[in-house]
Amino acid sequence: MAKILKMPVEIVDRSPATTAPQDVLREDAATFEVLRQMREDILCCVLKPDQRLRFGELRQRYDTSVGTLREALSHLVSEGLARTEAGRGFSVAPISLADFLDLSELRVYLETRTLADAIRNGTDAWEAEIVSSYFLLSKLGKPTPDDPVSLKREWGKRHKRFHDALVATCTSPWSLHFRSELFDQARRYHWLTMIHARSRRRNEHLELRDAVLARDVDLACSLIERHIRNTVEQAGSEVPGLTLHAANARSSRRTKG
Template identity: 45%
Template sequence: METTKTKAKGETRAGDVHLRMRDDILSCVLKPGEKLRFEALRDRYEVSFSTLREALVRLSAENLVVSEGQRGFAVAPVSLADLQDLTNVRVLVEREALRLSMQLGDDAWEADILASYHRMDRLQARLGAQYFFDEEWARLHGVFHRSLVCACGSPVLLELRQTLFDRAHRYRRMSSQFRKKWRPKDVEHKVILDAAIARSPKALDLIERHFRETTENVTEFAGHLFGPQ
């Protein structure tokens, strides 16, 4: 008979594998379209088949893995159509979350934005031109963008927004592998920060332009890696 303690341990193991696989997919260690063979995954993550299946089902619900019926699972493919659709939805969600945050945000919200920007900016200065490849910078970049919208008052909106942000990270990571130089994101981030704290409607247009220019760069530098559909 399975005890509560054993069940909890199994759930913790499945959750850990889910997060590890998720990170490997988002960072393109597991490449788009790659077949996820159970034997190889078991050796890689050192867990049972049942734990792997549970993790894969969770990733499938997040649209990071696709089920191929009797053929098993594969990393979700990427495409120009998916990138454009993803960007359009991200813009809708991000604008609304930022609009609500500017309406509802208090001094603590402003302080959180400033602190997260400072940490990201200081690390970028230390890393130099290759900052984009650094995992810690990528994490702080995500923290900064979340700080802009965290006062929106809607946990559901924030959850949806985070899922979209993470899916877009795969495309950004692919682009970084081929990009020769990056646009001055520190300047863009500072302008967005200032507009948001000033509660300026311009902040909404700035965040949209920020996302759409990123999509244009991904298409330019990594578009050859995925098909039009």
């Protein structure tokens, strides 16, 4: 019948901001679904670091064609979750403590930068989403190695949602874009930590939430910095195989100059 004129209300209005890169292809479309699944599988180490990704197996696993897979893999390479070499196809990106250290250092900067800006531009809707996403996160409690995989997955989702909520009102699209990419990278290491680490930590998310809601920029930034550094330390000391350097690519041929 008549066209509906009422606009959908967005919780956080990012649209009038500046032009930015695109984190997502398109919401429907088969390619996007395959990409989403593969990314999740790599993040949760169902597809293990350095594992070779043969089209035969992938075609079966995701029930799709080679072309579609190629496009999804192409994206994953850009995101740093997969690699490819001339004529030898694709493989899952390796992991190492050195890599985790490196990306975490940059994360400290990007998370603090985006968080500080987000706090300065915070709105009621932003606060509401923080409260809400923290509630959902705290309801689960950080999984231990004995918890089922489904719980770990759900926790991972809610953890991401909470951290995304914190920086949602940041006005720098590029900062948000890179922050998001690095956060996903870190998720691979978080997963390994959930699987292996048994030590307990303070409720850093609660402290973070309160500092942010109190609009205390300095405190919030130093809290998130510690949050990131603690995670690295925990992974480094409690995840076997990461303590050394792990991720030995046996296919390295021309690595010396």
